[in-house]
Amino acid sequence: MTTDANTTAGRAAPERTALVELDDVSKYYGNIRALEGVSLEVHAGEITCVLGDNGAGKSTLIKIIAGRHQHDAGTLRIEGEETRLGSPREALDRGIATVYQDLAVVPLMPVWRNFFLGSEPRKGVAPFRRLDVEHMRRTTHAELLRMGIDLRDVDQPIGTLSGGERQCVAIARAVHFGAKVLVLDEPTAALGVKQSGVVLKYVAAARDAGLGVVLITHNPHHAYLVGDRFVLLKRGTMSGSHTRDGITLDELTRQMAGGSELDDLRHELERGA
Numbered sequence: 385m386t387t388d389a390n391t392t393a394g395r396a397a398p399e400r401t402a403l404v405e406l407d408d409v410s411k412y413y414g415n416i417r418a419l420e421g422v423s424l425e426v427h428a429g430e431i432t433c434v435l436g437d438n439g440a441g442k443s444t445l446i447k448i449i450a451g452r453h454q455h456d457a458g459t460l461r462i463e464g465e466e467t468r469l470g471s472p473r474e475a476l477d478r479g480i481a482t483v484y485q486d487l488a489v490v491p492l493m494p495v496w497r498n499f500f501l502g503s504e505p506r507k508g509v510a511p512f513r514r515l516d517v518e519h520m521r522r523t524t525h526a527e528l529l530r531m532g533i534d535l536r537d538v539d540q541p542i543g544t545l546s547g548g549e550r551q552c553v554a555i556a557r558a559v560h561f562g563a564k565v566l567v568l569d570e571p572t573a574a575l576g577v578k579q580s581g582v583v584l585k586y587v588a589a590a591r592d593a594g595l596g597v598v599l600i601t602h603n604p605h606h607a608y609l610v611g612d613r614f615v616l617l618k619r620g621t622m623s624g625s626h627t628r629d630g631i632t633l634d635e636l637t638r639q640m641a642g643g644s645e646l647d648d649l650r651h652e653l654e655r656g657a
């Protein structure tokens with residue numbers, strides 16, 4: 385236990401039912417063990433960070449939560465109920481929205497069009513129903529503003545926005561369509577310091593709106609800025625699981641950097657010098 389001034393004890397209330405819970409979950413691709421014995425909890429109003437090196441199994445983990453893959457062993461519970469997700473649509477219907485790193489936007493379409501992609505509201509009576517464009521424009525602007533993004537023109541193609549802004553639009557979209565759980569696969573991976581900060585601010589805004597957030601990242605500093613829980617993956621197994629008051633940033637960074645492996649490397653390099 386540390387007495388870090390940044391602790392958020394009180395936010396973590398373990399007796400509540402988790403929105404999503406993985407218990408001892410494993411996933412194999414043929415003979416390849418992509419995940420083994422991984423457990424995590426996602427709670428409303430909290431951010432669970434999943435950290436790990438390349439190939440550690442982070443994307444595999446979120447694909448199970450997002451309904452793209454099924455687990456081979458262990459238990460997935462959604463709001464306490466044991467579940468097996470058959471498709472991404474099923475996950476979405478259960479309130480789990482996933483933002484992938486490539487974002488799946490249509491770059492040449494306006495921001496508002498991307499905001500409503502696949503869920504366009506229509507007006508009028510069949511067969512004269514048409515897209516309610518004015519409503520979509522207004523809603524997109526209002527929803528982005530609510531997250532603190534004042535976009536001058538929602539008609540501009542989404543491809544003209546910065547990577548950070550696009551991530552923010554995707555987050556605002558998930559909040560607007562009533563997601564309970566927001567899963568983000570490395571939203572800051574391709575971003576500079578300033579844009580990463582902006583994205584993390586909206587990740588925190590989604591948490592403050594009451595969503596449970598899963599944040600995948602390589603970066604312990606980003607994780608520690610916003611995280612309530614930290615799950616560390618290493619070659620498919622869980623090498624650590626901590627609540628915020630159970631670990632310091634230094635220790636998280638050390639574990640991410642490979643801890644003792646890094647010490648060994650340092651010794652080797654020093655000897656070689």
Ligand SMILES: Nc1ncnc2c1ncn2[C@@H]1O[C@H](COP(=O)(O)OP(=O)(O)OP(=O)(O)O)[C@@H](O)[C@H]1O
Nearest residue numbers: 413416417418436437438439440441442443444445
């Ligand atoms: N469809 C697949 N078929 C076979 N093996 C796979 C498949 N997807 C992932 N793997 C393997 O499973 C392991 C975990 O991969 P995963 O993509 O989950 O890692 P990751 O932590 O997301 O890595 P990165 O940081 O590079 O995105 C890797 O060894 C990978 O090669």
Ligand SMILES: [Mg+2]
Nearest residue numbers: 439442443444
């Ligand atoms: Mg990945």
